[in-house]
Amino acid sequence: xxxxxxxxxxxxxxxxxxxxxxxxxxxxxxxxxxxxxxxxxxxxxxxxxxxxxxxxxxxxxxxxxxxxxxx
Numbered sequence: 259x260x261x262x263x264x265x266x267x268x269x270x271x272x273x274x275x276x277x278x279x280x281x282x283x284x285x286x287x288x289x290x291x292x293x294x295x296x297x298x299x300x301x302x303x304x305x306x307x308x309x310x311x312x313x314x315x316x317x318x319x320x321x322x323x324x325x326x327x328x329x
Contacts, residue, residue, distance in 0.1 A: 262290055262291075263290065269319040277308060295323060
């Protein structure tokens, strides 16, 4: 388990996020304090990803990773 600080959903304040690949499948990620999107499972196979929008697993929020908040 990492102790690295993660950015949070601005609506529900959790770090569990996902991005979608070109087939619409969810790829679990989190975003570190530097704004870098990091895959929860680094061995995940995926097609082309849209990294410009992240989706929260806890609520209906989605948007730019730049809109995530620090806690």
